[in-house]
Amino acid sequence: VLWAGPLMMCVSMLFLSFFCTFLRTEGTSEKDIFNFGKIWIFILCIMWASASFSGTIAVGTSLAAMTLASLVASAIMLSASFSKDQVKYNKEAILERVRAKYGDNLDYVRGLFIVTMSPFLILYLLLSMINQLVRRVGVNPCSRPSSNPQDPDQTAGIFTVRTRKHLAKIKRWDRANVFTIAVYWGIGYMVLQVLC
Numbered sequence: 001v002l003w004a005g006p007l008m009m010c011v012s013m014l015f016l017s018f019f020c021t022f023l024r025t026e027g028t029s030e031k032d033i034f035n036f037g038k039i040w041i042f043i044l045c046i047m048w049a050s051a052s053f054s055g056t057i058a059v060g061t062s063l064a065a066m067t068l069a070s071l072v073a074s075a076i077m078l079s080a081s082f083s084k085d086q087v088k089y090n091k092e093a094i095l096e097r098v099r100a101k102y103g104d105n106l107d108y109v110r111g112l113f114i115v116t117m118s119p120f121l122i123l124y125l126l127l128s129m130i131n132q133l134v135r136r137v138g139v140n141p142c143s144r145p146s147s148n149p150q151d152p153d154q155t156a157g158i159f160t161v162r163t164r165k166h167l168a169k170i171k172r173w174d175r176a177n178v179f180t181i182a183v184y185w186g187i188g189y190m191v192l193q194v195l196c
Contacts, residue, residue: 014043110173111181115189128163 044067099106114121134140159167 107174107177107181110178111185114178114182115185125159125163128159132158132160 157164
């Protein structure tokens with residue numbers, strides 16, 4: 001389909017132009033960001049519908065690739081635009097606002113995380129175990145733990161300190177509710193796969 005390439009390029013430029021307006025020094029209100037999100041979702045739905053009507057599978061695949069590329073580009077722009085301290089402060093502020101607004105509904109996102117990211121989570125845990133094993137064995141002189149017995153890496157067990165912090169956060173979840181919602185997400189996915 002000849003119109004797909006220029007349309008994707010125009011929408012990518014539209015995305016980046018909106019994204020660049022959010023990086024203004026005077027800041028952007030949260031309402032503007034949510035309006036942009038709604039517009040972006042609407043544009044994606046229109047493009048998906050037009051790709052479906054044209055009957056080509058490649059347009060749908062390129063649409064998904066363009067969306068992922070736009071999100072990666074925005075993450076790169078954010079990391080290049082702000083210092084480490086600003087990113088940490090902004091991340092904490094955003095997470096606090098999300099917890100305050102959507103605290104009751106975060107289990108749905110956690111359930112989706114469990115369903116979609118379980119293989120990567122298992123891989124992350126395995127890599128953390130290997131990392132800690134290499135530190136403990138002392139094969140690489142650069143990875144040897146410090147001689148300080150108070151060092152958190154000395155008492156971290158089989159996982160690294162950062163992984164133990166992540167696991168502690170996961171242990172604070174209402175896991176029964178999260179896993180139940182994850183099962184519902186899986187059922188919904190299977191139903192949509194069969195019906196569509």
